Amino acid sequence: MGISILGMGRYVPEQVLTNDDFTRFVDTNDEWISTRTGIKERRMAGWEPTWYMGREAAMSAIKSAGIDPADIGLVISCTATSDFHTPSMSSIIQHQTGAVNAAAFDMNAACSGFVYALDTARRFLETDDNMKYVLVVANEALSRFIDFSDRASCILFGDGAAAAVVEKSDKLFSSHLGSDGSGAELLCARALNVAPEVALKNGFKDPFPEMELHKLRQNGKEVYKFAVQALPRAFELAAEKVNITKDDIDWFVPHQANIRIIETAAKKLGAPMEKFIVTLDHYGNTSSASIPLALCESIENGLIKRGQKLALIGFGAGLTYGGIILEY
Ligand code: COA
Numbered sequence: 001m002g003i004s005i006l007g008m009g010r011y012v013p014e015q016v017l018t019n020d021d022f023t024r025f026v027d028t029n030d031e032w033i034s035t036r037t038g039i040k041e042r043r044m045a046g047w048e049p050t051w052y053m054g055r056e057a058a059m060s061a062i063k064s065a066g067i068d069p070a071d072i073g074l075v076i077s078c079t080a081t082s083d084f085h086t087p088s089m090s091s092i093i094q095h096q097t098g099a100v101n102a103a104a105f106d107m108n109a110a111c112s113g114f115v116y117a118l119d120t121a122r123r124f125l126e127t128d129d130n131m132k133y134v135l136v137v138a139n140e141a142l143s144r145f146i147d148f149s150d151r152a153s154c155i156l157f158g159d160g161a162a163a164a165v166v167e168k169s170d171k172l173f174s175s176h177l178g179s180d181g182s183g184a185e186l187l188c189a190r191a192l193n194v195a196p197e198v199a200l201k202n203g204f205k206d207p208f209p210e211m212e213l214h215k216l217r218q219n220g221k222e223v224y225k226f227a228v229q230a231l232p233r234a235f236e237l238a239a240e241k242v243n244i245t246k247d248d249i250d251w252f253v254p255h256q257a258n259i260r261i262i263e264t265a266a267k268k269l270g271a272p273m274e275k276f277i278v279t280l281d282h283y284g285n286t287s288s289a290s291i292p293l294a295l296c297e298s299i300e301n302g303l304i305k306r307g308q309k310l311a312l313i314g315f316g317a318g319l320t321y322g323g324i325i326l327e328y
């Protein structure tokens with residue numbers, strides 16, 4: 001059983017931070033950021049909480065799907081940058097969108113979140129005959145977790161949200177989700193203070209013992225190495241289940257972390273860059289929101305059309321990765 005994406009919506013904060021803006025408070029320059037990452041600007045949440053961006057994206061997805069929110073059976077919000085440890089973003093969004101009959105939970109698979117959540121949505125739809133629609137919302141405010149004194153990471157991220165309303169269908173669908181927790185320490189933001197020696201004794205080596213709470217730290221080079229093998233692998237593992245090759249795909253919608261990662265993945269797959277949707281130049285890396293933002297924008301501007309075959313491929317902290325092949 002597959003799914004049909006009935007409608008999508010998105011929200012990005014108004015505030016734009018360009019590479020040149022960064023030079024006012026970080027020792028960097030547009031040339032370095034552009035050539036190393038492909039990013040030119042990103043959006044920064046000002047007053048907007050994460051749930052608010054998700055709510056706005058969700059409302060517009062519901063409108064575009066033309067459904068009654070009371071018919072939504074489940075709201076899944078994927079986020080690594082929740083406003084609260086509890087309540088979940090999805091419970092707030094469930095209430096605010098009028099999805100009065102829906103269950104709600106959050107899911108954190110970092111930047112692979114949307115791929116994980118969409119696949120989870122399909123599984124709920126498949127096993128629950130009474131479930132009509134699932135609302136998947138990806139909402140992220142990375143700017144609140146950035147360490148602006150770390151110039152190699154602070155220039156990468158941006159804020160935003162996108163959402164999709166899905167229902168069951170017999171269209172093409174395949175997925176593969178994966179995780180390699182041996183790289184868990186490569187990309188971290190600490191939520192609570194646990195003494196490093198306690199963590200170490202219990203099997204997880206604290207990578208950044210001096211790390212401030214809620215600040216993102218990463219080993220950029222190692223994450224890069226993981227990413228360039230994870231993206232092609234995510235596609236290939238999903239594709240082989242349905243006998244699809246890269247030539248059957250109309251559009252690859254990859255996680256938007258770095259143009260060099262996408263170019264290397266394209267080369268490894270032997271697929272032309274023209275088939276890869278790229279939005280990181282104007283949004284940066286918005287974690288789980290990056291794939292649905294790219295998807296939604298490309299549907300709105302007419303690039304992606306009904307009937308086309310898409311490959312959504314992501315990777316992120318965890319380290320997680322995942323691929324979905326579906327017909328739009
Ligand atoms: N502006 C100017 N110079 C910078 C800089 C910046 N913003 N950030 C780092 N530099 C400098 C470094 O200090 C270093 O200088 P040195 O050679 O004098 O020591 C030099 O640039 C090279 O740094 P390096 O870290 O080796 O760069 P890189 O080519 O590995 O690129 C990343 C860094 C972060 C862009 C790259 O590793 C990357 O994209 N990794 C993946 C990260 C990612 O996608 N994370 C999210 C995953 S979901």
